[in-house]
Amino acid sequence: MVQPLLELRGVNKSFGVVHVLHDVDFAVYPGQVTALVGDNGAGKSTLVKIIAGIYGRDSGDYFFDGKKVEVHGPRDVAHLGVEVVYQDLALCDNLDIVQNMFLGREEKGRIGLDEIAMESRARETLASLSVRTVKSVRQSVASLSGGQRQTVAIAKAVLWNSKVVLLDEPTAALGVAQTRQVLDLVRRLADRGLGVVLISHNMGDVFEVADRITALYLGRVAADVPAKDVNHSQVVELITAGRSGDLGISENPANASV
Amino acid sequence: MTVDNDTQSAPAPGGFDSDNRQAATIGDSARDYVNRLRGGDMGSLPAILGLVFLFVLFASLNDKFLTTYNMANLVVQAGSICVMAMGLIFVLLLGEIDLSAGVAGGAAATITALMLIDYDWTWWTATLAGLAVGAVIGLAIGSLVAFLGIPSFVVTLAFFLGLQAVPLKLIGSGGSLRFNDEVLRGLSIKNVPVTAGWIAAILIVVVYAALSLWSYRTLSAKGLVHKPLGLVIIRIVVLGAIVLGVTALLNANRSPNPNFLEIRGIPWVLPLVIALLLFWTFILGRTRFGRHLYAVGGNTEAARRAGINVTRIRIAAFIICSTMAAISGLLLASYVGKVSPGSGGGNVLLYAVAAAVIGGTSLFGGRGRAIDGVIGGLVIATIPNGLGLLNQASYINFLVTGGVLLLAASVDAISRRRRSSAGV
Numbered sequence: 001m002v003q004p005l006l007e008l009r010g011v012n013k014s015f016g017v018v019h020v021l022h023d024v025d026f027a028v029y030p031g032q033v034t035a036l037v038g039d040n041g042a043g044k045s046t047l048v049k050i051i052a053g054i055y056g057r058d059s060g061d062y063f064f065d066g067k068k069v070e071v072h073g074p075r076d077v078a079h080l081g082v083e084v085v086y087q088d089l090a091l092c093d094n095l096d097i098v099q100n101m102f103l104g105r106e107e108k109g110r111i112g113l114d115e116i117a118m119e120s121r122a123r124e125t126l127a128s129l130s131v132r133t134v135k136s137v138r139q140s141v142a143s144l145s146g147g148q149r150q151t152v153a154i155a156k157a158v159l160w161n162s163k164v165v166l167l168d169e170p171t172a173a174l175g176v177a178q179t180r181q182v183l184d185l186v187r188r189l190a191d192r193g194l195g196v197v198l199i200s201h202n203m204g205d206v207f208e209v210a211d212r213i214t215a216l217y218l219g220r221v222a223a224d225v226p227a228k229d230v231n232h233s234q235v236v237e238l239i240t241a242g243r244s245g246d247l248g249i250s251e252n253p254a255n256a257s258v
Numbered sequence: 259m260t261v262d263n264d265t266q267s268a269p270a271p272g273g274f275d276s277d278n279r280q281a282a283t284i285g286d287s288a289r290d291y292v293n294r295l296r297g298g299d300m301g302s303l304p305a306i307l308g309l310v311f312l313f314v315l316f317a318s319l320n321d322k323f324l325t326t327y328n329m330a331n332l333v334v335q336a337g338s339i340c341v342m343a344m345g346l347i348f349v350l351l352l353g354e355i356d357l358s359a360g361v362a363g364g365a366a367a368t369i370t371a372l373m374l375i376d377y378d379w380t381w382w383t384a385t386l387a388g389l390a391v392g393a394v395i396g397l398a399i400g401s402l403v404a405f406l407g408i409p410s411f412v413v414t415l416a417f418f419l420g421l422q423a424v425p426l427k428l429i430g431s432g433g434s435l436r437f438n439d440e441v442l443r444g445l446s447i448k449n450v451p452v453t454a455g456w457i458a459a460i461l462i463v464v465v466y467a468a469l470s471l472w473s474y475r476t477l478s479a480k481g482l483v484h485k486p487l488g489l490v491i492i493r494i495v496v497l498g499a500i501v502l503g504v505t506a507l508l509n510a511n512r513s514p515n516p517n518f519l520e521i522r523g524i525p526w527v528l529p530l531v532i533a534l535l536l537f538w539t540f541i542l543g544r545t546r547f548g549r550h551l552y553a554v555g556g557n558t559e560a561a562r563r564a565g566i567n568v569t570r571i572r573i574a575a576f577i578i579c580s581t582m583a584a585i586s587g588l589l590l591a592s593y594v595g596k597v598s599p600g601s602g603g604g605n606v607l608l609y610a611v612a613a614a615v616i617g618g619t620s621l622f623g624g625r626g627r628a629i630d631g632v633i634g635g636l637v638i639a640t641i642p643n644g645l646g647l648l649n650q651a652s653y654i655n656f657l658v659t660g661g662v663l664l665l666a667a668s669v670d671a672i673s674r675r676r677r678s679s680a681g682v
Binding site: 074075078084086090091092093094095099103104105106108111112113116119120123136137138142 | 476477480482483540543544545546549550552553555556557559560561563564565566624625677
């Protein structure tokens with residue numbers, strides 16, 4: 001099996017008395033879309049925030065490219081080449097597309113910012129992702145549709161030569177055509193050799209683009225399987241009950257002592 | 259980035275067909291502008307209309323209003339308002355407010371005056387002391403807002419009350435400090451030599467024209483978004499007309515008794531305001547700090563996730579605001595010729611807030627430019643100037659200024675609603 005690009009082993013996380021993640025193992029492979037599924041409260045967002053470096057871990061190890069790494073904050077993670085595209089998008093409405101894509105990492109020229117270099121690179125990136133739906137790279141983000149915003153947020157991640165991109169519910173607020181665009185984009189990212197993590201509630205989306213599926217159930221990994229080995233109803237059972245046939249957690253953790 | 263088959267190596271003019279629309283013709287630009295206005299992006303338009311309205315109104319009511327003598331006076335009066343408004347824009351961009359800017363300016367002017375009178379400091383060390391007072395006040399406010407998370411409204415209201423004690427204690431109630439240092443007082447009462455004024459004016463126009471044309475050439479050569487050539491030329495012509503027109507106006511002899519006395523030249527305040535305007539325009543538009551300021555004002559969480567140090571940006575904005583307020587306080591003292599315990603109190607701050615908002619800076623954060631403070635400051639300064647000529651009781655002045663502030667805030671709120679519904 002290919003070595004994972006990013007791997008977490010035995011991660012535990014508590015908020016006060018609430019034990020949110022139990023010995024979670026999670027791996028992202030290059031060129032694959034890994035879907036992270038689970039019910040509300042299963043710990044998906046917590047896991048993403050731990051990967052992103054926003055939350056620390058109580059225990060467990062963080063591996064990148066096979067090497068154990070110390071991660072202390074979002075900046076460390078960004079340096080590794082891991083980008084997170086958040087559900088609420090994290091774009092500034094009052095800035096234009098180029099400004100948003102370079103936010104926090106603006107390029108400097110001799111005097112002030114190098115707008116020419118930034119606009120050129122933003123254009124190249126959008127073109128390389130075959131994004132043609134935006135009117136102009138200098139239009140303000142406030143005037144974009146939901147799908148276009150999602151596209152810009154993803155393109156921002158690609159711009160930085162990221163190796164791993166995490167997408168938190170990228171299609172949750174989108175219409176049919178826009179979902180189509182975003183899923184195509186997700187697939188293109190993986191085809192470029194990036195490790196992509198797709199967090200989604202929508203089984204249709206998951207089965208359409210995912211290569212692997214990791215199901216969380218009450219803070220535990222219920223299953224980590226290739227998408228082609230499971231079907232729709234099995235995944236739903238994994239999400240809602242934590243087990244499905246011989247897959248899943250043997251003992252129901254809801255009854256176990258926590 | 260791994261190379262993909264459909265990657266286009268050409269720097270993508272073909273990528274976005276409608277890009278060219280922005281660069282097409284003046285007609286398209288005009289249509290874009292009208293669409294932006296409809297969408298609620300008013301910019302400085304209300305201020306310019308307001309300025310025209312006030313000029314027509316006051317000119318028709320009093321024949322002294324449009325004299326060159328009064329126009330030069332207006333420039334000097336507007337100076338301190340413009341400077342404070344430019345400073346306030348930095349906190350307004352973050353969606354914060356600084357109610358203490360006026361009295362911070364008063365406190366700074368008091369310290370400068372004391373250093374000049376009691377300690378015989380030179381004008382520039384005394385000025386630095388005043389600016390340092392402003393910076394320290396800003397640092398204190400910014401830290402309280404950024405670290406403790408107290409709403410800026412409350413923190414600066416507390417500073418507004420507390421800082422009034424500084425001049426009162428140092429000067430004593432009923433007293434005042436003279437402010438007659440040759441250089442500092444000269445900012446308001448002395449003028450740039452006529453030839454130097456012309457040279458500076460022509461230089462500004464030439465440099466602006468060169469920069470605009472150079473930027474047009476570079477952008478269009480690389481196929482990036484740019485304005486049509488016609489619009490670039492119109493802008494150069496308009497700016498040239500304004501700069502050279504104002505210079506001609508101020509360089510004419512404006513003495514009320516031209517036979518006895520000759521007064522000509524640009525008051526020194528004006529070049530100072532222009533220098534500050536250019537400096538802050540560059541900082542806001544062309545530096546990381548400026549970009550991050552807009553980002554924090556537009557979406558704080560997005561800025562934080564992009565790795566921007568939001569705390570640092572916030573504190574810096576308050577420091578800039580209070581330091582600019584100190585400069586503004588010095589200009590006010592320079593205009594009046596003295597510092598009294600009430601300096602910077604009253605409606606000084608509200609004038610500046612009104613100026614920034616009328617100029618097009620949003621009270622909701624994320625939108626504003628340094629020039630807004632200058633244009634708005636000119637509008638606001640016109641009100642007391644014109645009313646003063648009409649010999650109106652001062653209560654009218656308060657009523658009108660309050661009304662104008664409310665009007666500007668309404669325009670801001672309405673255009674914000676239109677923006678969110680139009681999605682522009």
